[in-house]
Amino acid sequence: MAQLVLDGVGRRYGEIEAIRDISLAIEAHEFMAILGPSGCGKSTLLQIAAGLLPASFGRVLLDGAAVTAPPRSVVYLFQHYSRSLLPWRSVLANVAFAIEHRGFSRTDVRERAMHHIGRVGLEKFATKYPWQLSGGMQQRVAIARALTAEPRVLMMDEPFSSVDALTRLDLQALIQEIRLAQPMTVLLVTHDVDEAVYMADRIAVLTHRPGELAELIEVCLDRPRDAIGTREQKRFLELRHHLLSMLLRRQDAA
Ligand SMILES: Nc1ncnc2c1ncn2[C@@H]1O[C@H](COP(=O)(O)OP(=O)(O)O)[C@@H](O)[C@H]1O
Ligand SMILES: [Mg+2]
Incomplete structure (x- = not known):
């Protein structure tokens, strides 16, 4: 099937x-x-x-x-998914959000999140906040967060x-x-x-x-x-x- x-x-x-x-x-x-x-x-x-x-x-x-x-x-990306980012969280913390409650260690959560941030080409922006990024970059953050959930x-x-x-x-x-x-x-x-x-x-x-x-x-x-x-x-x-x-x-x- x-x-x-x-x-x-x-x-x-x-x-x-x-x-x-x-x-x-x-x-x-x-x-x-x-x-x-x-x-x-x-x-x-x-x-x-x-x-x-x-x-x-x-x-x-x-x-x-x-x-x-x-x-x-299943991970679902909404139409205006940059709006689904949390403005008070850094890029890293937004991406980590996907797996925070899955019982991984803090180091593990951080490493997994950073891995996917790297994949979308935002490693230099991990400590920035969503509102400091362009629309396209915000979409990349949302994509990284989706991927982190594997x-x-x-x-x-x-x-x-x-x-x-x-x-x-x-x-x-x-x-x-x-x-x-x-x-x-x-x-x-x-x-x-x-x-x-x-x-x-x-x-x-x-x-x-x-x-x-x-x-x-x-x-x-x-x-x-x-x-x-x-x-x-x-x-x-x-x-x-x-x-x-x-x-x-x-x-x-x-
Ligand atoms: N919550 C809702 N209440 C009433 N009508 C809705 C609701 N959501 C969507 N519709 C209607 O259902 C139809 C299909 O909507 P939608 O699935 O959003 O279409 P699409 O994504 O292809 O633009 C539209 O005519 C829309 O107005
Ligand atoms: Mg639609």
Whole structure:
């Protein structure tokens, strides 16, 4: 059985039907992108997958067990995750927060946190406070904190939507690089076609609300991927064309 299974998941908010009958099976170490227009229920679906929100219909299974609360092996990065940093804590203390209550010694906590701060390239900023850093650097701190928890599944909701275009490319490449060294399953929600194709192994495309699974696409681009070269490959351009025309067509229909 796949590591993470969404089985006929649906969700209503009162009269509003946000998502309908979504079934997906995500394999261990797979990178799955969930792509769809604004308001189609992507965040709703991700929160249900993470055990943060109950489904109205269907169920979620992680390693075969029903998810009814946030599992420890899952880390969830919110859309504006720089805001989730604690302003009164240094970078090191923010990152250490992920594992403070797991029974490690203080030295161990510090070493693990520093290791991941190094991975995101912020070792020189460990004693700074979040508000002393740029937006992109704050995102790196949030990524380091997520990695320190050593999740088996990383869930990210439009994680790069509030940084400038170059920083976005930089952070996308960083996540790719980290995954080579620290294999994990990733579920990424995005409305950005390029981001989905560049990062994912498979893309689940959702329709307009109520979000239903419109298509499940195998990306089939080699890894490691290159921030510039991969985006110039024929397969990348074909997928981009296909997905953009599909999303634009649906926009006209909506
Ligand atoms: N807590 C809520 N109460 C009522 N409606 C909600 C709530 N959260 C989301 N919705 C509605 O459900 C739909 C899907 O929302 P969301 O999952 O945030 O979509 P997306 O992340 O794709 O933009 C939207 O129409 C939104 O207005
Ligand atoms: Mg959303």
